[in-house]
Amino acid sequence: MQPLNSSIDKAKHFFIESGILGPVNFKYSHDMIRKTSTIHIDETLKNQIRKTSLGMRSRAFRENNSLNSFDDTLINLQNEIYNIRDSLVNGETKIILLRTEIGKLKEALQAIMKALDSSDELMTKIKDSTPNLCLFCQPNSYKKFAEFQSF
Secondary structure, X not given: OHHHHHHHHHHHHHHHHHOOOOOOOOOOXXXXXXXXOOOOOOHHHHHXXXXXXXHHXXXXXXXXXXXXXXXXXXXXHHHHHHHHHHHHHHHHHHHHHHHHHHHHHHHHHHHHHHHHXXXXXXXXXXXXXXXXXXXXXXXHHHHHHHHHHHO
């Protein structure tokens, strides 16, 4: 029975010393490690832990960097998709505007062609109805006279 009591007393003493039971008397966290750890006694264990922790740090750093690079890539791709969608929407509206402008221009061109055809018909009717007009009164001569004055 005595060994059980002594192990319980040792455990209580350990918990009190480490600050788990009772007030914490440590200014820094490394004070607790110094009092409770056996690393400072065994030099090979200390070196082994240092090597392992250094190896783990580089692995954790690499994994973190790769995750960050994947996150950055994902964000960049999402931004690119957003920009492409925006340009598609703008392009579609421009296409619609251009189609309406083309329709208006077609209508105007057809009206001009119709007016030109009707004016040609009018000119031939006038020409045929009055064959005895002088040179200046004939419709075609007016065009030649205007060309002559433009020089």
